Amino acid sequence: MNFKDRIQWLLRMSVLVFVLAAAAFLSAITTMRIAIRGRQVSMPAIVGLKTADAQKLLASNGLGMKISDKVYDAAPVGNVVRQSPAGRAQLKSGQDAHVIVSLGPLRVPIPDLEGQTVRVARITLMQNGLQPGEVTAPYLDTAAPDTVVEQDPKPGANASSPHVDLLAPLGPRQPAFIMPYVIGLNSTDAQRPFLLAGLHNVKATPTPAPQWPVGTVIDQTPLAGTRVSADSTIELKVAFPAPPPVNPAPVPPIHQ
Secondary structure, three states: OOHHHHHHHHHHHHHHHHHHHHHHHHHHHHHHHHHHHHHEEEOOOOOOOEHHHHHHHHHHOOOEEEEEEEEOOOOOOOEEEEEEOOOOOEEEOOOEEEEEEEOOOOOOOOOOOOOOEHHHHHHHHHHOOOEEEEEEOOEOOOOOOOEOOEEEOOOOOOOOOOEEEEEOOOEOOOOEEEOOOOOOOEHHHHHHHHHHOOOOOEEEEEEEOOOOOOOEEEEEEOOOOOEEEOOOOEEEEEEEOOOOOOOOOOOOOOOO
16 A cells, blocks of 8 residues: 555545544434423322322432421312422423422411510511511610511401511611711810710720820721711720830859
């Protein structure tokens, strides 16, 4: 085989190897697509089924079930009233269906909680087979702190959930004060605006700083511009002279 024939043979073999590799790659891609499609199942419609029956039906399709919530509903106790994803949705085998289960019709009237403390309202709800929902606590000048002023649902209403949301204000908002920059001021002058604003938790900490005049504020916490309330603690580091160095006691000579 001369050089030219050898080159042509190598070219033909290269083309053959490329074709075989491409065919193998396409075959692998096709197999993966078939495998992925094979793991997809159709979500059955389980609304209206008993929880146990819904779980069995899902399991037969390779799916699990998680109970997301329980609500009062006209459906019998233990029946699925909502599901996600919806029926006929395509999803992978092994995934979970999230369901909401009925607690049955609400037979317990919603108690009147307004005027009670949050703690007493929680106890009252639990005694009636209900649960506290979201507790909103804004600042209100016209309401006593930690006292329920509104509830949802209202007393005596029929609810679709065992949760009762409460509005219990924190009371009046405490006055705020913007921290000024007091570094470099005398300690007495620096504390005066805090006392005038009603901030009495001011701590002056003596700090060795011989390069500063005695009694000067050299650091502050919080920093200038910080919003502080009446019960905030303010720390001022105040310069005082460093103690003089201690001379070591003379060592008596050793007599030989």
